[in-house]
Amino acid sequence: METELPFVVTAAQMRAAEEAAVARGDDWTVLMERAGVGVATAALHHFAPLGGRDVLVLVGPGNNGGDALVAARHLADAGAQVLLYCWRRTQVDANLSACRARHLREVHATDDPDGKLLSAALQTAVLVIDGLLGTGARPPQADLAAIITTVNEVRSQRTDLRVLSIDIPSGVAADDGRVATVAIKADLTVATGLLKRGVLLWPGRGYAGTLVVAPIGLGALDGALTMSTRLTAAQARLLLPARPADAHKGVFGKVLVLAGSINYPGAAVLACAGAQRVGAGLVTLATGRNVLALASLPPEVTLLPVAEGDWGAIGPAAIEELADDLPRYQALLIGPGLGQAEATRSLVLRLFGLDQVRSRTRVGFVAVGETEDHTPPHTVELPPTVIDADGLNLLASAHGWFERLPPERCVLTPHPGEMRRLLGVAELPPDVVAVAAEAAQRWRQTVVLKGATTVIAAPDGRTVIHDGANPALATAGAGDVLAGAIAGLIAQGCGLYDAAVLGVYLHSAAGAKARLTLGDAGVVAGDLLPLLPQAIRDLRANVSTG
Template sequence: MRNELLSPAEMANADRLAIAAGPLDGYGLMRRAGEAVAAVVLARYPASARVDVMCGPGNNGGDGYVVARLLAEAGVSVALWVTSEPRAGSDAALAAAECRIERRPLSAFQAEPGSLVVDALYGAGLSKPISGDAAKAVQAVTELDLPVVAVDLPSGVSGDGGEVLGSAFRAILTVTFARKKPGHLLLPGRERCGQIVLADIGIRDEIIDELAPQAFENRPGLWIANFPVPAVDAHKYKRGHTSVFSGGPSATGAARLSALAAARSGAGAVTVLSPANAMQVNAAHLTSIMLRKVDAIEDVHDVIADRRPSTFVLGPGFGIGDKARDFTLAVLAGKRQDGGVEGLVLDADGITSFRNAATTLFEAAGRPDAPALVMTPHEGEFGRLFADIAGDKALSKLAKARAAAERSNAVIVYKGADSVIASPDGRAAVNSNGAPWLATAGSGDVLAGSIAGLLAQGMPAFEAACAGVWIHAEAGSRFGPGLIAEDLPLAMVPVLRQLMESTVR
């Protein structure tokens, strides 16, 4: 399955290109879409006593007219509710002309218990809040808790960003076409879609390739070609060396979680860089993970020169202030060439430490030969570093992550149940396998270490971040209730094994 996400505008372009290429014209594509929805309704809800089909004036409504006609021809009792007539000469008007079912005004809609609703009002193209008769219909359907099958996207959900525009249907199933939209995966839209069925209506992959979309669903197909597989003759340093900065004696656990995750992710060697006063605490809890004293900036330089780590993690439990900033800039001052530092994962306290010095960080990351910077902020940390972007209500989470990545010269992992991973080059991925069990203290520390471990093995920064997020979420989903952060590194093992096996077959 392909991973591209298409914005509503890109989907409209795909339709135009497909029509120009043939053999289907616009109405042909519409009929294919309606046939796909009708087939799903007949297969999954054969016992429905009545189906209420709601049609808007545009192409989404045109799909609905096809659905209504086909259901009626199959013997289903169909009631057809419309907002207004389609524009004369449009594909929707052709669909309406072929549909001989009595059309009733949506203003007269009365919900009936036991009905199934097919929502073909507005779909993904809606750009303003639902109001009037449509809003009343949403309310009536919601109050009776009627099952809804949405055509393309539940009406009221933004296809670009997943926002609910005023009000929106809550579908049990959404049938969309050719490719998913960002609004299918971004919250709160994702919760409104129910199960998503992706239907092929005749828009070929070459058409999508011509659009060159830059947004993707984060699934293994996006990054598996770069997933590290150890060579037969690999030794530990060929598999990369990750170093994790530790906090003081009362805040060492977060760094150890990151270090263990880096090791489980495949880094051949992992070192915890500990202040002197925390060495004994860390030593008591480490076995295969190495330990080194790092108190001053000179120690950081010595580690880079002597041990040549591939990647660093800074932030988990580290503390906020000058030391975090100085250590971060020292790592970013290195050069990637000739076996230098490949990357830095900046998390938690490391991010917050730059709230008043963001430009300094972004300039350091923007040097042509600087190590790759990956930042993993949750919503609060994102706002501290990108206050204006975070506060812009016109931007979706996807757009915010992209803007932040471009500004900071970093790969941004904007965390949450719908984590977005964005690269400075414009590529972005929306994660869709998140689980509520990951909302536990220390989970983010494991994620940071996992990304660093993959980056240490040679994955490019964007792909390493995407893989780390997916593996972390998949491990949490499979483990389920009772998960705590200490469980995650070991829970990643079967996920990693499955990925590894898929690359060597």
């Protein structure tokens, strides 16, 4: 059996991969046979024993229905009592003929207008196989919507009934996970050949249940197809920075964190600790003196007090102090809890060359006179930089902000609201993979679009999808920990994209540990911090996270 391919595809990419396999000498019927065998094998593995028990196979008109017929034949050969329930399957092809040769029971939806035969079959079945719609289908309407609704209702009533969907639950959009009308609620989705993007994106992810892939012999894929990958432990393990036994703290890099404000001192603390807990050698917090008086910092964090504007907000005068210190750091993190005061906005825009340089006379940290200088804007030489939270909001306030950032120098970590502001749109399209990929290429930066499913996108078109939904992580400060972790990995020598991918994995693994120990509710961001080193240890040792 071929090794499972790690790619995640759109419907068009899947068609291209199958066509390439046929061009290399495979046959469509062979691919369908392999798919159906894979589905039957998965059913027998996950839902055994099926011998002598009723299995209801829902057969649609397309290739998905063909896969279902192949699976039905093999399950019957394994001893299952199979009933075919066909919706618009009018053509008698080789697969249907093979089922009839085995005298499998067969009902057509046109002969069951009131759905009574379907309801009766659902009362005795232990397994339903959903082969109604494939990746290119339209949303279910009318009679098909009624069939799906009936299946879902009985499934909710019978705890012993299981549902397996082929490729994608019928009714879920293959490319973006939308559910326009109704969709099958599956316990297991068996992707044939490659995972479809829609089963990883919400709300589709909530309909798919457990995900497995049935190899169908696609072999080597066309490098011209820019496919996403699903983030796995094996992929993350390859990205871990080395920890030589003879190292000193300088080997593991220094991180400067520009964060915190009077209202949000804790965000700065969490970001610094996140960088520490993934192994950065030294972490320095640059913030206003008033914030330092409020923040309960780990004793290992060093401090760089910087100039403040009104109400303790970090002000533009801080740029001189930062410029002096930045050359000593391998990574910079800007944004957690920074606030959006005008003084802080001026500082952030100046750091990135997005504001005109202002000449001013200062007494201490207080500007006593200010005139605008119309010389071209300049930037401080920044190390590789993670921009998070208010750093992103302040960037978004400047027209054409991305045109001034040095290319391939930053990791941007927006949640959907921040992404909308960066893009200047009221709503994001449902295909968040495409949103992140297009933004990364246009901005020429690495993008981490956070959510129940997180997408990491590189400027060169690569994307990784992390299927890590966890309600325990829906808590204030969790994003600050993630931003700090990514910065800490950059300081240790990880490339920007690799640090983003590994940071997302470790943050999720720590969240999974917290959920396993504490439950879905009540986890706070600080709970993740001691679990990050454990996640790294487990990843190195190839130990599965809970």
